[in-house]
Amino acid sequence: MSNLLEVHNVVKQYGDYVALNEVSLNVPKGSIYGLLGPNGAGKTSLIRIINQITLPDSGEVILDGEKLQPKHVQTIGYLPEERGLYSSMKVGEQCLYLAQMKGLSKAEAKKQLDYWFDRLGIQGWWNKKIQELSKGMAQKIQFVVCVLHKPKLLILDEPFSGFDPVNANIIKDEILALKEQGSTIIFSTHRMESVEEMCEHIALIHKSNKLIEGRVADVKRQFRSNSFEVGILTNNVEGLMYDITQKFTVSPASFRSLNDDLKLNIEIGNAAPNELLNVLTQRGQVTHFVEKIPSINDIFIQTVTENKKLNSNN
Amino acid sequence: MSIISLIIKREFVAKVRNKSFVVMTFLSPLLFVAIAVFIGYLSSMKAETKRIAIHDETGIFATDFLKENKKGAEFKYYNLSEIDVKALKDSITKENFNGLIVIPKTANVNDLEGKVEFISNNSPSISFIENTQDIIGEKITKLNLEEAKLDTLAIQKAQSKVNIHLVKASGEESLKGLNEIKIGIGGAFGYLIMMFIIIYGNMVMRSVIEEKTNRIIEIIISSVKPFQLMIGKIVGTSLAGILQFMIWAIIGLGLMFAASAFFGVNVGPTARISPEMMQTAQHEFSGSAQMYIAEMWNLPIASILIGFVIYFIGGYFLYSSFYAAIGAAVDNQTDSQQFLLPIIMPLILSVYIGFFTVVNDPHGSIAVIFSMIPLTSPIVMLMRIPFGVPWWQIAISVSLLFATFFFVVWFAAKIYRVGILMYGKKPSWKELYKWLKY
Numbered sequence: 001m002s003n004l005l006e007v008h009n010v011v012k013q014y015g016d017y018v019a020l021n022e023v024s025l026n027v028p029k030g031s032i033y034g035l036l037g038p039n040g041a042g043k044t045s046l047i048r049i050i051n052q053i054t055l056p057d058s059g060e061v062i063l064d065g066e067k068l069q070p071k072h073v074q075t076i077g078y079l080p081e082e083r084g085l086y087s088s089m090k091v092g093e094q095c096l097y098l099a100q101m102k103g104l105s106k107a108e109a110k111k112q113l114d115y116w117f118d119r120l121g122i123q124g125w126w127n128k129k130i131q132e133l134s135k136g137m138a139q140k141i142q143f144v145v146c147v148l149h150k151p152k153l154l155i156l157d158e159p160f161s162g163f164d165p166v167n168a169n170i171i172k173d174e175i176l177a178l179k180e181q182g183s184t185i186i187f188s189t190h191r192m193e194s195v196e197e198m199c200e201h202i203a204l205i206h207k208s209n210k211l212i213e214g215r216v217a218d219v220k221r222q223f224r225s226n227s228f229e230v231g232i233l234t235n236n237v238e239g240l241m242y243d244i245t246q247k248f249t250v251s252p253a254s255f256r257s258l259n260d261d262l263k264l265n266i267e268i269g270n271a272a273p274n275e276l277l278n279v280l281t282q283r284g285q286v287t288h289f290v291e292k293i294p295s296i297n298d299i300f301i302q303t304v305t306e307n308k309k310l311n312s313n314n
Numbered sequence: 315m316s317i318i319s320l321i322i323k324r325e326f327v328a329k330v331r332n333k334s335f336v337v338m339t340f341l342s343p344l345l346f347v348a349i350a351v352f353i354g355y356l357s358s359m360k361a362e363t364k365r366i367a368i369h370d371e372t373g374i375f376a377t378d379f380l381k382e383n384k385k386g387a388e389f390k391y392y393n394l395s396e397i398d399v400k401a402l403k404d405s406i407t408k409e410n411f412n413g414l415i416v417i418p419k420t421a422n423v424n425d426l427e428g429k430v431e432f433i434s435n436n437s438p439s440i441s442f443i444e445n446t447q448d449i450i451g452e453k454i455t456k457l458n459l460e461e462a463k464l465d466t467l468a469i470q471k472a473q474s475k476v477n478i479h480l481v482k483a484s485g486e487e488s489l490k491g492l493n494e495i496k497i498g499i500g501g502a503f504g505y506l507i508m509m510f511i512i513i514y515g516n517m518v519m520r521s522v523i524e525e526k527t528n529r530i531i532e533i534i535i536s537s538v539k540p541f542q543l544m545i546g547k548i549v550g551t552s553l554a555g556i557l558q559f560m561i562w563a564i565i566g567l568g569l570m571f572a573a574s575a576f577f578g579v580n581v582g583p584t585a586r587i588s589p590e591m592m593q594t595a596q597h598e599f600s601g602s603a604q605m606y607i608a609e610m611w612n613l614p615i616a617s618i619l620i621g622f623v624i625y626f627i628g629g630y631f632l633y634s635s636f637y638a639a640i641g642a643a644v645d646n647q648t649d650s651q652q653f654l655l656p657i658i659m660p661l662i663l664s665v666y667i668g669f670f671t672v673v674n675d676p677h678g679s680i681a682v683i684f685s686m687i688p689l690t691s692p693i694v695m696l697m698r699i700p701f702g703v704p705w706w707q708i709a710i711s712v713s714l715l716f717a718t719f720f721f722v723v724w725f726a727a728k729i730y731r732v733g734i735l736m737y738g739k740k741p742s743w744k745e746l747y748k749w750l751k752y
Contacts, residue, residue, distance in 0.1 A: 015748055051536040053735070070539075078536045084529025089328065097324055101317060101537040145533065 003062075004029040004153060004184040005050065010059035012045050019045040021208040022059070027153075027186060027201070032179055034199035034216075035188040036296070038304055041205045043188050044081065047155055050186075051078050064152065074103040077151030081158045081188075083142050085130045092126035095145055102149040109148065116144045120170070135162050143171060147178060154178060157188045172198070192297040202296065204303055211303050216296070223294045223302070227267040231257050231288025232280055240283040248276065259287045317538050318546045325521065325550025330557065339558050343565040363390050364412040367402055370395045371419035372426075374457070378449050379415070389442065406433055413438060415446060423454050497673050500697035503622050504668050506559075507629055507692050508661050514555040514630070515637035515657075518548055519650060522641030522734070531734045540731040545723075548634045614702060621699045621708070628715040629692025632722055633657065639726035642733030643746060664690035668697040676701035686711050688718035 005027040012020040020042045027033045037043050048054045050061060052073060061068040063075070086094055092113070099109035117123045120140055130138055139162045147154065159175070160168045175198070179185055187199060195202065196216075203213040212219055230253070234240050240262075244250050249267040257263065268276050273291070280286050294302070329335055366389050370376040379391040392411070394402060402414050413434035420426055430450060432438060459466050522544075525531045534543060640653040664684065672681045676698050685695035685703075691711045695703070729746060 048735070053532070053535050073537055076536070078533065080529070080532040080536075082529040082532060084531070084533070086328070086525075086530055087528055088332070097320065098533065098537070100320055101534065142533075 002029055002065075003027060004064055005186075006062040007046070007050070008060050008062070010046070010049060010056045010061065012042075012049060012054070012056050018208050020049075020056070023205065023208075023210045024059075025203055025210065025213065027184060029184055030179065030182055031200045032175070032185045032187055032198050034195040034202040034296075035186055035205065036190075036192075036195065036202055036300060037205035042208045043205055044157070046205070047078070047157060047186075047188060050153075050155065051076060074149060075152045077102075077146040077149065077154045079142060079146045079154075079156045079159055081161075083139055083162065085138060085142060085145075087131040088129055090126070091128050091130065091133070091141055094130065095141065095148070098145045099148045104149050112148045112150075113144070116148065119174075120144065136164060136167055139163060140167065140171075143174070147174075150183075152183060154183050154185045155188070156185065158190070159187070160189070160191060160194060192295065192300060195296050204300060206304055206307055211307065212299070219296075219299065220293055223299045225267065225292060225294065226269060227265055227292045228273065228276060229253050229255055229288060229290045229292055230264045230266055230276075230280065230286070231255070231259065231261040232264070232284045232286050233259060233261045234284030236283060237262060240280075243279050243283060244276075247271065247279070255288070257288055261287050263288075265292070318542050318549075321538070321543060321546025322550040322553070325547050326553050328521075329517065329551060329554035335554070335558070339561050340565070343562050343569055346566060347569040363388060365389075365410075366391050367394045367405070367411040367414045368392065368417070369397070369399055369402055369414060370417045372417055372423065374423065375417055375450055375453055378453050382445075382449070403433060406435065409435070412436075417450070423457055426450070426454070496700035497669075497697070499618065500672070500700045501668060503618070504665065504693040504696045507622075507626055507696065508665055510555060510559070510626070511630055511633045511661060512658070514551050515634045517555070518551045518634045519637040519641035520647065521547055521551065522638050522730075523644065523647060523650075526642070526645065526734055535734065540734065541727045544635070544638050544727055544730050548631060548638060552630060552634070614699065617708075618696075618699050621696055624712055625692040625696050625715070628688075628712070628719055632688065632692075632715070632719045633661075635719075635723045635726035639729040639733070642730040643736075644733075660689035661693070664693035667694050672697045672701075677703075682707065686714060688715045691715055 003026045005025070007023060007025040009022045009024055010020050011018070011022055023042070023046060025035075025046075035043055035046070045054070049056050050063075050068070052068060052070065063072050066072075089097075095113050096106060096109050099112065100106060104112065117126070122137075122140060125133065125137070125141070130141070133141070143159070146156075154175075156175070159171060163171060172194070175185060187195065189195060199216060201213075201215055202219060204211045212222075214222075232240070241250070244264075244266060248269070248271070251265045253263040253265040255263060266276060277286070277289065280289075366379075368376050368379050368391055370393065373395065376393040376395060380393060383390055399416060402411075402416075405411055406414050413432060416431040416433065417426065418429050418431075420429065430446075432443070432446065456466060459469065525534070636657050640650050640657075643653065644650045667680065667684050667690065671678065671684075672694060675681060681694065681698060684690045685698050685707065692715065695708065695711050699708075
């Protein structure tokens with residue numbers, strides 16, 4: 001799979017402040033790519049560079065095999081985190097205006113708008129002013145505006161903020177549908193559950209540096225702790241504990257279970273899971289046996305706090 | 315280019331559809347005419363007559379003051395020379411009289427210099443003082459002349475007044491009133507430019523701030539270059555402004571005609587003046603009016619109009635780029651004050667220079683220098699053009715203006731580019747300087 005977007009060693013400085021320090025990214029074509037990072041990490045700076053709102057001090061951005069140039073704004077759709085529309089302009093006119101700015105003809109823009117308004121069931125809003133709409137309604141309009149010109153690359157900064165669960169779901173489905181149609185989507189968010197659910201690739205930016213990048217599964221493998229959550233019914237707890245602690249590290253665990261069982265976290269290190277299972281089955285009835293896969297949330301917090309420790313040690 | 319015209323169109327439509335714009339467009343001329351009519355009405359009202367007491371111990375001057383008592387005059391004089399000065403002073407404090415003139419007795423009337431007093435609670439107007447001094451002074455002069463046995467009538471006859479006839483070197487005759495016309499035309503155009511810059515420059519600034527506070531700026535800026543947006547905004551706003559000005563002019567003229575037809579019946583042909591008088595008056599009037607009109611045609615009308623267009627475009631774009639940059643730098647209008655002052659100053663300065671310096675000496679060094687400086691030249695040079703300005707001065711001034719204009723647009727675009735994405739803080743001058751290097 002080739003990359004739609006490649007960012008090579010991009011540096012951006014504001015005065016003395018380094019917003020991006022030699023950041024490189026590879027966004028595969030047709031993927032949903034999660035761009036993660038705490039507030040002030042440099043995500044917005046990077047997104048603005050991809051959108052050509054600002055220019056990098058050094059480094060380059062390659063879009064679809066070409067160096068980024070002004071004509072590319074027409075192939076990118078951008079939903080900024082700071083949402084906003086002209087409050088006193090009518091919805092329809094406003095959408096037409098913004099679509100024409102992205103290079104659509106008026107007729108084409110009208111056609112696309114009809115399609116999307118119909119799809120989202122908002123046909124009646126055409127002549128309303130933005131100030132008459134609720135925040136969530138305005139967000140929907142804004143989503144429509146950024147996908148009207150069928151962008152190859154869609155950059156969504158916190159796309160679900162401001163939506164109720166029902167509308168968030170509608171938008172999520174639309175994003176997935178766009179992906180099916182071949183769009184590549186960059187997803188910048190703090191909401192880890194949506195990342196977990198939708199993203200195939202992630203990158204973590206922290207303090208102007210990229211710390212992690214890769215397929216979600218690969219990243220998780222890299223962060224696996226090789227520990228298992230175990231539930232077991234046994235009469236001889238002392239004997240069981242003795243057996244396990246000979247080989248593995250054990251700590252108490254808590255998870256929901258219907259049985260009145262003993263709950264343990266067991267780190268097996270380099271041993272095979274079967275070795276643990278053998279020990280367990282000899283001593284009792286195994287009711288629960290799950291590898292503890294780190295959530296992206298865990299990885300995020302772990303990486304950021306470790307980085308903080310490193311920095312404070314320096 | 316098509317994107318810029320798209321922006322221009324949106325800005326224009328957004329401005330023109332704005333309720334306050336519509337209201338202002340149609341209400342301002344009405345207000346203006348209403349104020350004019352009101353002022354006219356006020357000035358036609360008679361002021362309250364003031365009662366002035368005269369205590370003349372010489373007994374020479376009182377009659378001359380009483381001669382001034384006419385119906386409808388502003389002051390009414392009372393000869394109260396018999397009453398004690400002290401009692402009169404009391405009546406002033408009790409406000410029975412508005413003022414008291416005390417003329418003491420001296421051996422010789424010429425000794426009165428500096429001894430006449432005017433007593434009142436409020437300081438008198440300059441014209442009143444001058445009038446009083448004239449009455450007393452003329453009387454003394456007359457007495458002196460009589461004492462010297464001179465014939466006052468003969469002296470009056472011997473006095474002469476000379477009206478200077480103005481002729482240009484090219485041989486054309488010229489009217490004295492023409493200088494006022496020149497100043498009037500230049501001043502009107504200069505003033506128009508200043509008003510336009512302040513009103514519509516502010517509008518540009520507000521519209522930039524609006525996009526910032528609406529947070530739509532980031533979407534727009536991801537499709538177009540900030541420079542395109544800025545230019546589109548300035549042009550669109552100015553087109554709306556020109557439309558508004560044209561509507562004002564049309565409505566204003568219409569209302570003025572209507573008002574003069576309604577109130578000014580006595581200026582029309584129905585006025586009750588005998589036909590012969592009217593004829594002679596008309597003849598005289600039309601004679602000089604024809605000369606005025608002929609002289610007006612001799613003014614460099616073409617260069618005035620072309621100059622107006624060029625300086626209007628240059629000056630307006632120069633200033634509104636500043637306004638756009640300020641709008642981009644701040645978050646709300648109250649923060650803009652500290653940056654606006656340095657912009658308003660040169661505008662006001664140039665109007666003052668126009669009305670004081672150019673009027674006295676259109677080709678003096680101050681007028682020439684300020685008609686070269688780009689920030690003041692649109693107004694000052696425009697006021698000089700009716701007086702005839704050598705073409706090389708105009709050439710220098712215009713090229714300086716446009717050179718500065720391009721520099722300022724470049725500079726403003728830089729501030730604009732950075733500023734529109736900066737939220738939540740009020741920048742200092744130092745920060746603005748830093749932005750230039752981003």
